[in-house]
Amino acid sequence: MSPYVLLAAAIAAEVTGTISLKYADGFTKLVPSTVVVVAYGTAFYLLARVLKAGMPVGVVYAIWSAVGVALVALIGALFLGERLNLTMIFGLVLVIGGVVLLELGGGE
Structure with missing residues (x-):
């Protein structure tokens, strides 16, 4: 399987775990807490x-963290009633731009 497909699945698992943390209520609710543990275990x-598979750790971590942060922020804004203003969107664009530059620089 392609490393990028595996990375996308890892990101999806991490985002699922992070969103589930909100519902786990400090690990006092069994189902969301179980989802957190399983999702993070799957992600790692x-x-x-x-x-x-040979992808560089710096690039993998940069993509995983940046895309995860962006997705969690968007899901929070769209579905969880959290705020997302233009300054925050600009910050997300900068983070993603930095990851793109890392990826482009990796070919040199």
């Missing part, structure tokens, strides 16, 4: 497979 397992 998939990240390990991506790294084993």
